[in-house]
Amino acid sequence: MHDPRAELAERIAGEVALSEDPGATLRKWREEFDVTQTQLAEEMGVSASVVSDYESGRRENPGIRVVSRVVEGLLDVDERRGGDRVRQHARVLSAGFDQDVVYDLREYEATVPLRRFHHAIEAETVAAGQADTLAGHTVINSVEAIKRLSSEEFYRLYGQSTNRALVFTGVTRGESPLVALRVVTPTPSAVVLHGIEPDDLWEHAPALARADGVALSTTTLPLDELLETIREFP
Structure with missing residues (x-):
């Protein structure tokens, strides 16, 4: 049982x-x-x-x-x-996603400073969050996730994210990830939007992140470098 x-x-x-x-x-x-x-x-x-x-x-x-x-x-x-x-x-243990939807999902042996994570992936902070450490990360292909995941799978993806960073690749403005955070719990410690500069970010994204206590950042590191770096982290 x-x-x-x-x-x-x-x-x-x-x-x-x-x-x-x-x-x-x-x-x-x-x-x-x-x-x-x-x-x-x-x-x-x-x-x-x-x-x-x-x-x-x-x-x-x-x-x-x-x-x-x-x-x-x-x-x-x-x-x-x-x-x-x-x-x-329990949601972490039961999580199961295709590799081209979730590129990497990791639990760290020990918590690491959030600033170290941001530095490793060359992320620029847009909004500070409540947590200053991470215990894991999930890297998500935002386009494939939107196309292929059911609402229940989206809930599982976000719901498993206690004290971790969610990294969304293929982002154009960051609207969808930030809106989705409003309707699921628990929220992650940090969200990283990959592929855009802070100036290109959806104008309401920083305010939504601050309201939820989530650290928000962006990075333009090439995808292959991002994945190589994050898979070796910490």
Whole structure:
């Protein structure tokens, strides 16, 4: 039977186990769940310094028992809050799009500064957002997405985008992506419109982005360079 909580728990544990920096990956997921070190420590029945030591690498790599306690602690906190994070990530786990519609979809081992992402793809900020870090990105062929995706698939595409950047290629004015953000939740941390200069942007786009707390930027990096750069990021 499909169990989103169990699937997410397995995914988190797997990421930590395979990570070259397990502490950073644990921290990424704690931040993704919007749980402080103190809150997680209380859930696990340990001191906050223990959580801090694992995340910073001051303690040796956490074993499966510690990782399991961390994961269960995060999921229990989320469940008491209404289960929003589990539902959001269930959409990530079930996402399935053609490669020519979604060029790249990635979860990072640890959160990275948004400014680093913008610098890597030579993006120019148009509107500042509320978040300053990212935990992943999705690169979307906006033309093919509009032509081929159903309304439900569009919802899944946006709905999975917790703490990530959505990069839309083949954009002419940026109207469609920004309007779509108004009717789906959760919104991403950042939207990058590829192929246009800030001066060519739809005049209402910055205001809509600011209203939703989304960082908005544009880039004119050639598509092949953009994809090569973003697939190697971070």
